[in-house]
Amino acid sequence: MKPLEIFTKTMKFCWLKLAIGAANLLISIITFLILVVLIGSNIGGGGFAVCVMIWLGLVRVTSFIINKYIGYLIRVGHISVVVKALTEGELPENQIQYGVDVVKRRFAVANVFFIIDRLVAGAVRQIQRMVNTIGALIAHMPGGKQIVSFINFFVEIAFGSVDDCVLGWVLYREELGAFHGACDGVVLFFQNFKALMLRALKTTFIAVGCMLVIVLIPTLIAAGVGDAMAIIITLFVSYYICHIFKKAFLDSYIFIAMMTRYMELATQQEPAVDMYGKCEKWSGKFRELVGKKNEEASGAYAAAPVQMQDPGNFQ
Numbered sequence: 001m002k003p004l005e006i007f008t009k010t011m012k013f014c015w016l017k018l019a020i021g022a023a024n025l026l027i028s029i030i031t032f033l034i035l036v037v038l039i040g041s042n043i044g045g046g047g048f049a050v051c052v053m054i055w056l057g058l059v060r061v062t063s064f065i066i067n068k069y070i071g072y073l074i075r076v077g078h079i080s081v082v083v084k085a086l087t088e089g090e091l092p093e094n095q096i097q098y099g100v101d102v103v104k105r106r107f108a109v110a111n112v113f114f115i116i117d118r119l120v121a122g123a124v125r126q127i128q129r130m131v132n133t134i135g136a137l138i139a140h141m142p143g144g145k146q147i148v149s150f151i152n153f154f155v156e157i158a159f160g161s162v163d164d165c166v167l168g169w170v171l172y173r174e175e176l177g178a179f180h181g182a183c184d185g186v187v188l189f190f191q192n193f194k195a196l197m198l199r200a201l202k203t204t205f206i207a208v209g210c211m212l213v214i215v216l217i218p219t220l221i222a223a224g225v226g227d228a229m230a231i232i233i234t235l236f237v238s239y240y241i242c243h244i245f246k247k248a249f250l251d252s253y254i255f256i257a258m259m260t261r262y263m264e265l266a267t268q269q270e271p272a273v274d275m276y277g278k279c280e281k282w283s284g285k286f287r288e289l290v291g292k293k294n295e296e297a298s299g300a301y302a303a304a305p306v307q308m309q310d311p312g313n314f315q
Contacts, residue, residue, distance in 0.1 A: 001085050001086065001089060006085050007256050009091055010081055010252075012095055013081070013252065014248050015248070016074045017074060017247060018248035018249075020067065020070060020248075021247055024067070027059065031059060036051050036052055036055055039051050040052060073103050076102065076171075077095075077099020077100060077102065078099065079171060084098070086259070086263045086264075087267070102171060106171060115288065150204070153204060153207070153208065154200060157254055161200070161254065161258035164255040164258070165258060165262040166185035166186055166189065167182075168262070169185030169188065170182050172267075177297065179295075180296060180297070182289060182293075183293045184271045186279060190279060192262070192269075195265055196258065196261060196262060199258060202257075203254055203257045206253075206257075276290075
């Protein structure tokens with residue numbers, strides 16, 4: 001199945017992700033009205049500043065809980081359905097129930113996901129620092145800032161998909177322990193680095209086009225508002241709503257496009273021993289992951305052995 005076909009046929013998960021974003025926005029608005037408008041404005045002075053700080057902290061905590069836990073479960077469910085589509089060539093009849101069943105069966109994979117997420121985030125930040133260092137040298141050139149922004153966006157897409165691809169591999173190779181599958185998944189990603197970077201470059205051009213539209217919408221909305229404060233509020237709310245749509249729809253398409261190519265390549269290969277060594281040399285986080293794989297093999301972590309699925313046809 002092609003990425004666009006899978007994306008359109010698994011849209012239910014995108015709507016759930018949108019609901020998560022809408023819930024965050026609604027909580028932010030309600031707590032703002034209570035803490036800042038009703039309480040803070042009546043107290044005034046230092047009390048108002050305290051109310052604002054409490055509001056910001058509360059929004060941050062609730063957003064973290066919703067995104068990291070509820071959002072994670074939706075993300076795993078979506079990935080599991082995509083993996084089934086890629087490896088078996090068909091989608092489950094009840095996608096949501098299928099995703100729930102996978103999450104229940106492989107709930108321990110959460111530990112792997114958080115470790116991989118930290119590993120990837122660290123790698124992306126390191127590469128982006130390198131890009132920004134180079135960017136400082138070309139920033140004064142015509143179009144220099146735009147080039148750096150494009151490269152950073154490309155890095156975010158290319159490396160930001162590692163955790164999704166690896167989690168997909170862990171769900172696919174259920175007969176392996178979760179950490180064993182994660183280690184293999186990371187190695188297979190970098191083993192096919194060039195091919196995946198080409199897919200990431202193609203996806204980046206598509207994403208940039210979509211982002212231009214997403215940014216244009218709130219700008220046009222704000223342009224029709226006269227009052228300065230109203231313009232600021234309109235821009236903030238509009239950009240936040242557009243950010244929610246990006247996270248729900250555009251990011252979902254990006255991970256599906258990257259995972260399609262990844263699974264096409266990875267299912268035809270075995271992790272190379274020398275690439276294992278290179279990954280351990282490059283990353284302390286990967287060495288940590290290998291350590292947990294060894295603990296898992298010794299019985300410190302429980303693995304749920306089931307029969308491996310047969311690879312399907314990829315397009």
